[in-house]
Amino acid sequence: MQTTAPVRGLSCTACGESTALSARRCPDCGGVLAVNYDADAVASAADIHPFPPEASVSIDEGATPLVTVPDLAAELGVDSVAIKDEGRNPTGSLADRKFALAVAAAVQDGADRIGTPSTGNGAQSAAAYAARAGIESKGVVPTRCPFLNKAMVNVHGGDMYVVEGRYEDAVEAFGEGDEEFTPVAPGHPFRVAGATALALELLADREWVAPDAVVHPTGHGETVVGLQRGFALAVDAGLVDSVPRLYAAQPADCAPIAAAADDDATDPVAVDHPDTIVGPLEVPEPAAGAAAIDAVDASGGDGVTVPDKAILQAAVDGCEQGPEIGATGGVAVAGARELAEQDAFDADDEVVLVNPVAGSKEADLLRSHLMSQGM
Ligand SMILES: [Zn+2]
Secondary structure: OOOOOOEEEEEEOOOOOEEOOOOOOOOOOOOOEEEEEOHHHOOOHHHHOOOOHHHOOOOOOOOOOEEEOHHHHHHHOOOEEEEEEHHHOOOOEOHHHHHHHHHHHHHHOOOOEEEEEOOOHHHHHHHHHHHHHOOEEEEEEEOOOOHHHHHHHHHOOOEEEEEOOOHHHHHHHHOOOOOOOEEOOOOOHHHHHHHHHHHHHHHHHOOOOOOOEEEEEOOOOHHHHHHHHHHHHHHHOOOOOOOOEEEEEEEOOOOHHHHHHHOOOOOOOOOOOOOOOOHHHOOOOOOOHHHHHHHHHHHOOEEEEEOHHHHHHHHHHHHHOOOOEOHHHHHHHHHHHHHHHOOOOOOOOEEEEEEOEEHHHHHHHHHHHHHHOOO
């Protein structure tokens, strides 16, 4: 596999073992793998793109805005709040950063078809990037996956398999039958690397001054892992002085990572009966759960859980301040409110909330919330 100079290989987030770039889980312990960068060779966000230009697969993901929200900062009693709006990516979600890299890695491995189980946005993004790379794709999604995602998988030319039930049913179906594809499933090291790129870009947006806290709506956990590694890499590279406290925010009715982090446990607690309106985050057995908990701990952050009703209200309140925040992004706003309630923030804290999904993708959820409020 052809990579750029700062990439040294992969290493295991659990046991630390180094392994080949072609591995997808740690051969020793099954842990999540992440790209190892040579910090001495990293001077900007552009330097951590793992593949040379001729091997990259891009539809201009990234370069998303960091939007300040002064009224929310006043409400939370902090110095500033800004939303890193990942909904402005090509297919409207943060997943685009991940599939840009995971699909490029698959192409370099000779793949002509990739596949992933997904709650929805990942399958849509995978189909778009596979189309760009000129290869085939398959997305395996649960019935509850939004119509918009299902439609766009097909529109991008991908194969779509809709599995009766919820996300775990899609994961189970993904592992059966049809073996003629290269998996780009949650926990893939180059999906994690997409989130590392987000961390570096966020720091560059702030002219290399780290925020004090970052709140991220969390599903599979891989983004939390990638963010923490990106922040730590920036410190190692001498680009910033400190890492932000990373808060993994999850819906209370499906919080395997946040609840475990909040209880100081080291492993996620699988959720038997997940039931949240926030479909993209309804991941009861997260592929990168233990690694995400480690990442939260290493940053000095924590988990935070919030009920669906507070999530929807937070999304609507966020939209009333301008930025389009859907239910998924509402988890960050509601999580920040809960953290403020718990006195987790200082008055001089600079806080960044990640909005992983375009608000307009989740318009139906917000509108039905308004209607339930009699509006
Ligand atoms: Zn390992």
